[in-house]
Amino acid sequence: MNLFLFDDDTVPLPPVTTSQAVQRALSVFDALSRGLGPAPPVRLRCREDVLVDAKAVDERVRAGQRMPLVGVLVAAPDQPVVVGRLMQAGAVVAGHTVPGAPSPGTEVRLETLSKLDALLVTEPPAACRGVVGFVPTRGLLPASGAGITTVLARDAAVAQQVAAAVTGPDPWAGAAAFSRHWPESVRLSAGEHPHVAVPDRAFLAGLPPAEAARLAATAETLRVAGAVTDEVDFGGGDGLCRRRVAFALRDHDALLLPQGTGLCSLTRLVTRLDTAAVLLPVRDGGGVGLLTKPFDDQIVLDLAGLLTGSQAPSPYPDVGVRLIAFGSFLRGQPRAAELERVGARFTGFATTSRHYRLVLFEEDPPEAGVVPTNVPAEGGPLLGEEWLLSPAALGEFVAGLPAPMRLGTVELADGTTAPAILCDPAVAEHGTDLTAWECWRAYLRHLSAVRPAVVRAGS
Template identity: 85%
Template sequence: MNLFLFDDDTVPLPPITTSQAVQRVLSVFDALSRGLGPAPLVRLRCREDVLVDAKAVDERVRLGERLPLVGTLVAAPDEPVVVGRLAQAGAVVAGHTVPGSPSPGSEARVETLSKLDALLVTEPPAGCRGVVGFVPTRGLLPTSDSGVTTVLARDAAVAQQVAAAVTGPDPRAGSRGFSRHWPESVRLSAGEHPRVGVPDRPFLAALAPMDAARLLATADTLRVAGALTNEVELSGGGADGICRRRAAHALQYHDAILLPLGSGACSLSRLVTHLDTAAMLLPLRFDGGVGLLTKPFDDQVVLDLAGLLTGSQAPRPYPDVGVRLIAFGSFLRGQPRAVDLERVGARFTGFATTSRHYRLMLLEQDPPEAGVVPARGAAEGGPLLGEEWLLAPAALGEFVAHLPAPMRLGTVDLADGTSSLAILCDPAAARHGADLTAWECWRAYLRHLSAVRPAAVRAGS
């Protein structure tokens, strides 16, 4: 063995550092040695094996790989497909959840997670004390049967990100697995005013007073946030079959139903295991809980509602797919035709500015409308502010099929150098309209009108 000696003045030794994933693993096993480890429903893996996985994650990060779950500690069923996908996303699987946990009727508590960030279990708990539970549509996450998987986490964003990492067709489907694909028309949002069903008064009267009060308080919060709520008939449905039929009927006319957790026939914990749905179990400080039930593949809808209630929202939708569309004029949020985008489940994702090669033209219509057309040169155009929406492929087709004249689908160049599909206008229809390009945005022009019209009325009086 060759020994090389270095002059300490010329080659200083690098500092000793402990990377993020490794540090998290060390803290878990240190807590375990002091009796503060994961709850009994988690069977921890060998400490050395977990540290090897954590060091591999940190090395991938050092090499520049971007991992959505880097540093996230998870316990999951001992399923190769699930464990492999979590590891690929940068999570460290510290242990395996015991099959059948939590047992029906049990409650998930903060202590259930201990030092871990998320657990994947095969039964939804009857209550969540300080813990969020996300139940994706049955079959989106690989399972060894047709059961449901619940992702327990400290907040909704982590639960969604863990679920997204595992989501995908199960290669075992057709044998012992059960797998489903996202539909082409999947909704990515319920819009600014989602419709939420709230159990009727007789149903609430049969609950414990504290449970009924929590449910009504949650409904009030949703209304303040813009949701449209109304009563749905669930009372008298004590039998499982009756309650399932009533809940399924209510979901046909609502984006979600607000329900108590628990073990009763009409509890969310029971319904989600018997109906084809997605759900969100919301955290409470005390026992029990409330949750939101939605139609299959409306997972992002229920995640949005949970975001309104908890303040936790992942940066990307679930599923993270779709076509980008730039909207202008009356298709902006709060304007008359924005409902056409919301109707097909489009999701507002932010603002976008075009290059200087476009003009905003006033159309001679009632109510007033504006359209975007290409400019003959940069000197005649200007940057225009629009809104960016995300649509599923089939939803885009449906939206375009109902796009009223003179609007049409086109492509715009954006200020950041990218291009995108956009709602443009037939140049012939805008030929004689006033040029509003100097305002840069339809809303700015409308604010101008609202300011000058009262002044004109006062001058004429």
């Protein structure tokens, strides 16, 4: 059973078409006229002003502009830099959130959003019912100087995209404003097997039975999804709990914790530690949270994606260096872990031009590399994988590349170029040409088919 599905699941929004931003804006005011409008933490703007903004979004769509938040309805603090960035991304700011809302210890329900898609608030709620909360690293959003800024949305992907749209310091706030920038070594992925600290039996025994069962079921879901979990006792007084959580974060990618107002609840800890977090609702009305180190925001977003199935198309932050991988650096192959270790993120497949060869230079275990060729007839389009990683991570990865691998540049089938993991041509010169297979995995499938026959013939 997936605990993260609830009975009042909303239907995913369809792709925005002409005039849809206006139609969705009108739906907010129609709901308000029928007593179904936003809850008190939201002050709606003037109807005419909102419709003017929505029409401007529709005009930009007709003009061919591509915007990440086209037609998304948002309520945000009445701060020019925040509102301006949301509008630039294609969102329609339908109202403003009241400072200090939600008040500490309150629960946020799906009904709070009403017809809106997301709210930007200054305090994380004690619980979420049908709403996902994303708490970025403190100082990344312009409003962070006034408190912890939380994005509440219908799903994790929308929360991430809204946060990404407003990320960055306020240029008008002055030197006294608290702001931070992404480090050069930022991790862009949790990897295939993230390490997550989960509450142990001693900690669960001190919780209400329903809350303990919820955490235990979530930990099991993470294990099934491929995460490596370690049981940790987070219990104790306020200071002891914080120390245990901080210590656990040193050795784990993320921590699983209950929401709420208790001493060791995520809602309390995220306001007292330098962290990032995601708050997730579950079917029974309660909630759990995932906590991570500062600037590891994408780690908890990836874990939220594992649990809810909601994943934004681009990482947070959407920056980095492209790297094309071949051979044993492909996902599921022995050396892919070297890319995951530096926080690289798989973003799709890439095909080279016909100026490259795939060469087998080791038999046991099989290892292949890609080398350029000056004779197109000897080359062929080769299928590789595209990864995204931070500049510092690329430097760390390249520094650990063993011979005969080296960093080079490949020309792709679409005419662009990108850094790639290539092989020393002097070593490849004596190897077996595998270019006809066009893909390392295709050759491995061939090996798995013929090796049993070879064993039977020699037995």
